[in-house]
Amino acid sequence: MSTSNFKVIIVGGGPVGLTAANALSHAGINFVLLESRPNIVIDAGSNLVILPMGLRLLGQIGLLDTFNAVSSALGQIQRFDHNGRDLGEVNFFVHHKEIHGIASRVVSRHALTQVLYDALPASAHAEMHANKKVRTITTTPSSATVHCTDGTSYTGTIVIGADGAHSLVRAQMRALxxxxxxxxxxxxxxDHPFLTTYRSLWIRFPTQADLQPGDAKETHGVGCAIQLFAGEETSVIGMYERLDEPTKDRLRFGPADEEAFIKRWGNLPLSRQLTVQDAYDSRVQAGLVSLEEGVVRNWSWERIVLVGDAAHKFTPSTGAGCNNGMVDVVALVNELSRVVSSQEAPEMDTIAGAFKAYQEKRFAAVVSGCEGASKATATATWKNKVFKFVDLHVISSHRVQKYLMHQAAPKVAATPALEFVEDGQMPEGKVPWVQSAVLPRAVKA
Ligand SMILES: Cc1cc2nc3c(=O)[nH]c(=O)nc-3n(C[C@H](O)[C@H](O)[C@H](O)COP(=O)(O)OP(=O)(O)OC[C@H]3O[C@@H](n4cnc5c(N)ncnc54)[C@H](O)[C@@H]3O)c2cc1C
Structure with a gap:
């Protein structure tokens, strides 16, 4: 790592915190990463779809081959209604491959975080600490210190909050x-920036019966929709159920809620042969979670800045929450790299300017992504007659699908890339990736 005095404290070792560790490591910027769980890489959580925007970063930092080995490419999405009737296929992932040269892929959270962790050098591993739950943050005119529940504290130049939807860092920013x-x-x-309209039961279960790795299926209908992505060993379903009333309160669910959920929707079909109940009975893991939605207004305060779910929360329907968090990291670390390479000890104003530029680069894309995910969930759960009509007669048109993907293509191709790393392994499709100017890495003192 760098010998410069600029030091970043990353709070949270989820997929976005680990992406930040990789990007900072490539930028030559010192960091320490603090994770509250007992291990940084754990076998927990739903599987994740990584879209071309997220794959671009993995390609740039040379991780595409390693990532491909632990993930499955996704093809056509087959759709059914609650009674198993065919609603036609959706070709979004097929168009991704044609347009961007790369298919979206499904990966377990465990495998993704393992790939990101293993890519870091031993010197970085030495700066990554599990069992460190951050409790408070204090700042001075020249530094920020995070204090953990075990009495330890870490001082750096800035703090990146990658600590998820219920972010302690965001709460501390507000308090300061x-x-x-x-x-x-x-x-x-x-205080509570997100609104919850849906809850989700996700179930990870062995890929079985008529499922093949790479299969994508959806079940749509009033009040509940399901997405299924089949991986090599395990498949995952995410079920979306509308709450009676949206709420800004934090919801917590227990085993009784999970059982009641399965009682309501266990008979829904996942494929020609499988039902939700079958998946639940053979589950490896499952969790009932609330699906907060929203974009936080201010992503930074003095020496503290937010990325990923700490800054914005999407429903998972478009598979975009984690992907956008990864792109946040790219945009932020580009700004930090410029600051560190131009100044030995950047003033507070320079740091604030970098944080502002980062938010400006990301805000509109994130707001639009969040709205898109919300509409996708409303459409799949047939929120009203209009959404049902759109689902049955508009989205099902292959010409509409192609049009939508081509409309989005220029923005995806212009997804920020790390400015201090040459574009690496990225395949190209019909719409080439917009290259970033390659700038020098942070100057080492
Ligand atoms: C069912 C479901 C399916 C999803 N599918 C997709 C998908 O297909 N594609 C996609 O892009 N996104 C998907 N998402 C969203 C995705 O999971 C999130 O966007 C992503 O996990 C955000 O990563 P993060 O690192 O910002 O936060 P998190 O994953 O929440 O990680 C935060 C980390 O910070 C740690 N932490 C929290 N507080 C502290 C503290 N005080 N001190 C130290 N550490 C702390 C936590 O232990 C955790 O490890 C899905 C979400 C759900 C619920």
């Missing part, structure tokens, strides 16, 4: 902003 006499109202984030 409220304490400051010069804060204006629009600099203070809401």
């Amino acid at each position: 902003a409220l304490q400051s006499p010069s804060t204006s109202l629009d600099q203070i984030n809401e």
Whole structure:
């Protein structure tokens, strides 16, 4: 790592925190990563679809082959209604391959985080600590210190909050902003910035019966929709159920809620041979979670900045939450790299300017991604007659699918790439990736 005095403290070792560790390592910027769980890489959580925007980063940092070995390429999505009637196929992933030269892939959270962890050098591993639950953050004019529940503390130049939807870092940013006499109202984030309209039961189970790795299937209908992605060993389903009333409160669910959920929807079909109940009975893991949605207004305060689910939360219907978090990291580390290579000890104003530029580069794309995911969930759960009509008669048209993917293509091709790394292994499709100017890495002192 760098010998510069600039040091980043990453709070959270999920997929986005580990992406940040990789990007900072490539930029030659020192960091320490703190994760509250007992291990940084754990076998837990739903599988994730990684879209071309996320794959671009993996390609740039030379991880595509390793990633491909632990993930499965996705093809056509087959759709059914609650009674198993065919609703026609959706070719979004097929168009991704044609347009961007690369198919979206499904991976377990465990395999993704393992790939990101293993890619780091031993010197970086020495700076990554599990069992470190951050409790508070204090700042001075020249540093930020995070304090953990075990009494340890870590001081750095900035703090990156990659600690998920219920972010402690975001809460601390708010507390510090409220304490400051010069804060204006629009600099203070809401205490509960996300709205929950849906909950999701996800189930990971062995790939079995009529499922093949790479299969993608959806079940649509009033009140509940399901997405299924089959991997080599395990498949995952995410079920989306509308709540009676949207809420900003944090919801927690127990085993009784999970059982009641299965009682309501266990008979829904997943494929010609499998039902939800079959998947649940053979589950490797399952979890009932609330699906918060929203974009936090201010992503930074003084020396603290947010990335990933700490800054924005999407419903998983478009498989975009984690992908957008990875792209946040790219945009942020590009800004940090410029700051560190131009100044030995950047002033607070320079850091604030970098954080502002980062948010400006990402905000509109993230708001639009969040709205798109929300509409996709409303469409699949037939929220009203209009959404049902769109699902049955508009989205099912292959010409509409092709049009939508080609409309989105220029924005995907222009996804920010790391400016200090040559574009590596990326395959090209009909719409070439927009290259970033390659800048020098952070200057080492
Ligand atoms: C059912 C389901 C399916 C999904 N499918 C997809 C998909 O297909 N594609 C996609 O792009 N996204 C998907 N998502 C969204 C994706 O899971 C998130 O966007 C992603 O996990 C966000 O990563 P993150 O690192 O920002 O946060 P998290 O994954 O929440 O990780 C945060 C980490 O911070 C740690 N932490 C929290 N608090 C502290 C603290 N105080 N101190 C230290 N450490 C702390 C946590 O232990 C955790 O390891 C899905 C989500 C769900 C629920």
